[in-house]
Amino acid sequence: MDKQTVTGLVLRECAKGEADKLLTLLTAEHGKMTVLGKGVRSLKNKNMVTTQPYCYATFILSKARSGIYYISDSDLTEAFFGLRGDLLTLALAAYVCEVAEACSVEDSADVPLLRLTLNTLYALSQNKKPVRQIKASFEMRCAAVCGFSPDVSGCASCGTDEAPAYYLDILGGELLCPDCMTRRRPEDETVEYSGEWTRPFSPVSPATLGIMRHTLGCDIAKLLAPKLTDAETAEFAAVSERYLLHHLGRGFATLDYYRQFEKLQK
Ligand SMILES: [Zn+2]
Numbered sequence: 001m002d003k004q005t006v007t008g009l010v011l012r013e014c015a016k017g018e019a020d021k022l023l024t025l026l027t028a029e030h031g032k033m034t035v036l037g038k039g040v041r042s043l044k045n046k047n048m049v050t051t052q053p054y055c056y057a058t059f060i061l062s063k064a065r066s067g068i069y070y071i072s073d074s075d076l077t078e079a080f081f082g083l084r085g086d087l088l089t090l091a092l093a094a095y096v097c098e099v100a101e102a103c104s105v106e107d108s109a110d111v112p113l114l115r116l117t118l119n120t121l122y123a124l125s126q127n128k129k130p131v132r133q134i135k136a137s138f139e140m141r142c143a144a145v146c147g148f149s150p151d152v153s154g155c156a157s158c159g160t161d162e163a164p165a166y167y168l169d170i171l172g173g174e175l176l177c178p179d180c181m182t183r184r185r186p187e188d189e190t191v192e193y194s195g196e197w198t199r200p201f202s203p204v205s206p207a208t209l210g211i212m213r214h215t216l217g218c219d220i221a222k223l224l225a226p227k228l229t230d231a232e233t234a235e236f237a238a239v240s241e242r243y244l245l246h247h248l249g250r251g252f253a254t255l256d257y258y259r260q261f262e263k264l265q266k
Contacts, residue, residue: 032104036070050074082125095254136240167201
């Protein structure tokens with residue numbers, strides 16, 4: 001196909017030549033795409049606005065002889081202008097887009113990931129929910145979208161769903177109640193037992209478990225509906241970030257950057 005229309009979010013831009021950009025888009029039709037924006041760094045270019053980071057737009061693409069698609073026309077749907085008013089918000093938006101890029105693949109439509117990313121950017125731009133809650137909700141739901149949702153039904157060993165507290169096995173994606181946790185044996189370790197447990201677990205209170213269940217199972221439009229206390233936000237944030245990063249097996253430069261701003265606000 002030499003010409004095609006896609007709806008996509010600009011995840012990343014990279015300057016090329018005098019006035020061009022290489023753009024990484026997350027599209028509804030084909031997943032991740034790298035496209036060329038010819039001349040879009042010029043203020044006079046008709047595609048200058050839609051090719052900014054975090055813009056969601058309809059793009060008409062034409063295929064160049066080299067095989068790469070370039071933008072021949074575009075129509076802005078949403079620019080999420082509200083993101084740009086606050087450094088912490090902007091830093092988190094960059095992290096969200098970097099995670100979306102890491103989780104998406106080319107030639108494979110992933111509408112749930114696109115919807116999650118768009119909803120998250122929208123929530124950030126509206127500034128109606130705490131940034132830490134938005135981040136944690138995105139991370140936990142992203143784990144589910146990527147196919148490694150934790151099992152939050154109850155203790156994976158004895159089955160109880162009425163324990164006073166739980167521990168989430170970060171690698172296994174399962175919960176253990178305190179009784180089953182104390183009955184763990186050295187052979188349950190993934191690395192050689194050295195006298196200390198090394199398999200990572202995160203504490204999960206019943207309140208946080210309720211938030212995780214909501215986050216993993218709700219309609220995406222209701223993702224941020226829960227009202228959380230500061231303590232719940234802190235625990236949910238810790239477990240969500242740890243779980244997602246472990247399963248993606250990497251860190252993110254944008255997350256390090258975000259943490260710097262978060263520290264300043266504490
Ligand atoms: Zn148990």
